Amino acid sequence: xxxxxxxxxxxxxxxxxxxxxxxxxxxxxxxxxxxxxxxxxxxxxxxxxxxxxxxxxxxxxxxxxxxxxxxxxxxxxxxxxxxxxxxxxxxxxxxxxxxxxxxxxxxxxxxxxxxxxxxxxxxxxxxxxxxxxxxxxxxxxxxxxxxxxxxxxxxxxxxxxxxxxxxxxxxxxxxxxxxxxxxxxxxxxxxxxxxxxxxxxxxxxxxxxxxxxxxxx
Amino acid sequence: xxxxxxxxxxxxxxxxxxxxxxxxxxxxxxxxxxxxxxxxxxxxxxxxxxxxxxxxxxxxxxxxxxxxxxxxxxxxxxxxxxxxxxxxxxxxxxxxxxxxxxxxxxxxxxxxxxxxxxxxxxxxxxxxxxxxxxxxxxxxxxxxxxxxxxxxxxxxxxxxxxxxxxxxxxxxxxxxxxxxxxxxxxxxxxxxxxxxxxxxxxxxxxxxxxxxxxxxx
DNA sequence: TAGATTGTTAATCGATTAACAATC
DNA sequence: TAGATTGTTAATCGATTAACAATC
Numbered sequence: 001x002x003x004x005x006x007x008x009x010x011x012x013x014x015x016x017x018x019x020x021x022x023x024x025x026x027x028x029x030x031x032x033x034x035x036x037x038x039x040x041x042x043x044x045x046x047x048x049x050x051x052x053x054x055x056x057x058x059x060x061x062x063x064x065x066x067x068x069x070x071x072x073x074x075x076x077x078x079x080x081x082x083x084x085x086x087x088x089x090x091x092x093x094x095x096x097x098x099x100x101x102x103x104x105x106x107x108x109x110x111x112x113x114x115x116x117x118x119x120x121x122x123x124x125x126x127x128x129x130x131x132x133x134x135x136x137x138x139x140x141x142x143x144x145x146x147x148x149x150x151x152x153x154x155x156x157x158x159x160x161x162x163x164x165x166x167x168x169x170x171x172x173x174x175x176x177x178x179x180x181x182x183x184x185x186x187x188x189x190x191x192x193x194x195x196x197x198x199x200x201x202x203x204x205x206x207x208x209x210x211x212x213x214x215x216x217x
Numbered sequence: 218x219x220x221x222x223x224x225x226x227x228x229x230x231x232x233x234x235x236x237x238x239x240x241x242x243x244x245x246x247x248x249x250x251x252x253x254x255x256x257x258x259x260x261x262x263x264x265x266x267x268x269x270x271x272x273x274x275x276x277x278x279x280x281x282x283x284x285x286x287x288x289x290x291x292x293x294x295x296x297x298x299x300x301x302x303x304x305x306x307x308x309x310x311x312x313x314x315x316x317x318x319x320x321x322x323x324x325x326x327x328x329x330x331x332x333x334x335x336x337x338x339x340x341x342x343x344x345x346x347x348x349x350x351x352x353x354x355x356x357x358x359x360x361x362x363x364x365x366x367x368x369x370x371x372x373x374x375x376x377x378x379x380x381x382x383x384x385x386x387x388x389x390x391x392x393x394x395x396x397x398x399x400x401x402x403x404x405x406x407x408x409x410x411x412x413x414x415x416x417x418x419x420x421x422x423x424x425x426x427x428x429x430x431x432x433x434x
Numbered sequence: 435t436a437g438a439t440t441g442t443t444a445a446t447c448g449a450t451t452a453a454c455a456a457t458c
Numbered sequence: 459t460a461g462a463t464t465g466t467t468a469a470t471c472g473a474t475t476a477a478c479a480a481t482c
Contacts, residue, residue, distance in 0.1 A: 004426075008448075008449070010448095010449065010450090011449090012419055012422055012423075013415070013419055015418070015419075015422065016412070016414065016415035016418040016419060017415065019418065020396060020414075020415075034462085034463060034464085035463075035464075036463080041401075043400070043401060045450075045451060045452090046463090047450075047451050047452065047453090048449090048450060048451075050463090050464065050465065050466090051449090051450075051451090051465090051466085053465095054464090054465060054466075058464080058465065060463075060464050060465080061457090061458060061463080061464070062456070062457045062458045062462080062463055062464040062465075063457065063458040063461075063462045063463050063464075064458065064462075064463070064464080065462085065463065065464080066464090078422065079418050079421050079422045079425070080421050080422060080424065080425025080426075081418065081421060083421065083424070083425060085421070085424060093315075093319075094311075094314050094315035094318050094319055095315040095319050097311050097315070098310075098311035098312040098314070098315040099413070101311050102310075102311055102312050102413070103413065103414065103417065105417070107414075108414055108417040108418050108421060109417070109418065109420075109421030109424075109425075110417065110421065148424065149420070149424065173420065173423075173424050175416070175417065175420055179237060183260070184258075184260060190420070190423045190424055190427055192416055192417075192419055192420035192423065194411070194413065194416055195233070196316070196319070196320065196411065197233065197237075197320065197324075197325055198230070198233035198234065198237075199392070199409055199411055200320060200322070200325040200326070200327065200392065200409075201232070201233040201236065201296050201298065201325050201326065202229055202230055202232075202233060202409055203326075203366070203390065203392055203407070203409035204296050204297050204298060204300065204302070204325060204326030204327065205229055205232065205295065205296045205297060206229075206390075206407045206409065207297065207300070207302060207326075207365065207366065207390050207407055208296070208297025208300060208326075209221075209297075210407055225472075225473070227472095227473065227474090228473090251438085251439060251440085252439075252440075253439080262474075262475060262476090263439090264474075264475050264476065264477090265473090265474060265475075267439090267440065267441065267442090268441090268442090268473090268474075268475085270441095271440090271441060271442075275440080275441065277439075277440050277441080278439080278440070278481090278482060279438080279439055279440040279441075279480070279481045279482045280437070280438045280439050280440075280481065280482040281438075281439070281440080281482065282438085282439065282440080283440090
């Protein structure tokens with residue numbers, strides 16, 4: 001994998017889309033695809049796709065295009081999906097349960113090894129083939145099991161406490177569903193935020209705006 | 218609300234963050250804030266914040282700053298949060314349940330009026346003070362209740378079917394957690410996608426990339 | 435009035451698109 | 459060889475940052 005110097009977030013966020021689409025193509029038995037075909041299917045420009053891929057190396061063949069399975073594997077490799085980073089999840093409420101069961105962490109580069117909650121009702125139950133543990137045991141567990149990433153499906157106050165503890169024992173990567181701003185407090189942490197409320201408000205804006213700009217009828 | 222012509226998505230996606238932070242300030246009893254203070258707290262530049270807000274009008278006062286409650290209300294108004302758009306949700310699995318219970322749709326511009334699932338185990342149960350209905354009744358329900366937005370917490374095949382049906386009866390707005398590409402099939406639909414798998418893969422890239430660029434030790 | 439901070443214009447930076455030479 | 463399509467450079471477009479005049 002040559003090149004790859006400060007690739008922009010815009011490019012990185014498109015990689016999973018390429019990856020998903022190539023997966024479908026593979027399933028359909030398509031072996032070869034050109035940037036033009038890809039662009040039509042994904043609603044991007046061919047130029048952009050070639051530009052994006054060339055951040056990481058030349059995966060195509062002039063006059064021919066890209067070999068689907070080869071490009072698919074290359075992107076999996078770029079994303080690091082075979083790493084299986086050991087992961088702990090905090091919060092076994094509705095969202096935590098959805099994340100734990102819905103996500104096949106394994107296919108996306110992670111391996112769920114521990115789930116924690118503070119509620120006695122939940123502690124001891126099983127979820128995604130794992131026991132839900134008392135969050136009080138989390139520090140001890142993490143010191144021995146050494147997870148690399150933590151998922152936060154907890155309220156902001158809990159996220160504040162937990163990130164302090166986890167940062168303290170060396171965890172630097174977070175998938176954050178809470179509204180606590182981890183990156184603000186730990187600038188060297190790698191944080192991927194998912195703010196569902198923000199997403200919903202954005203949609204509300206778009207709907208309201210459309211209604212405002214198309215007033216008649 | 219003056220101005221507002223083709224405001225960019227980058228600006229729109231920052232509005233909920235401003236809104237959330239202003240909410241916290243209000244709670245803390247802060248009445249006044251300058252763009253410089255705001256920028257420090259949010260990790261943006263003061264310039265950007267002023268630029269963003271001025272897409273919608275002049276909410277500040279020279280030499281003074283912004284009145285917290287006034288700006289808060291203005292943003293709520295810009296986002297259209299008081300619209301209470303009637304909304305239906307499809308899929309009462311783990312994710313659907315999380316969305317239905319976790320989200321206070323009301324605070325974010327929507328009003329959940331119907332939940333649908335195809336599984337007999339789930340039909341008839343209650344969720345977020347609503348009965349889970351048979352998806353077979355969805356069309357009839359929507360024809361009479363006229364929801365404005367639909368949430369998809371279903372697999373892609375179901376999303377394909379449902380979007381055809383819903384588009385057919387006039388629904389044009391979607392909060393899409395599935396990997397079915399609504400906008401590709403219905404270009405005039407307003408779609409907010411949430412792709413959790415993509416988010417996770419992006420995080421995997423960032424972790425792998427960090428590891429690669431800081432090799433020693 | 436003096437100090438502060440906005441609103442807004444101009445400069446910079448980065449990302450996307452277009453074009454085309456290289457080459458399979 | 460001719461046709462096709464990449465890799466890559468150059469041109470355009472848009473978003474962010476800087477600067478400063480307006481004004482509270």
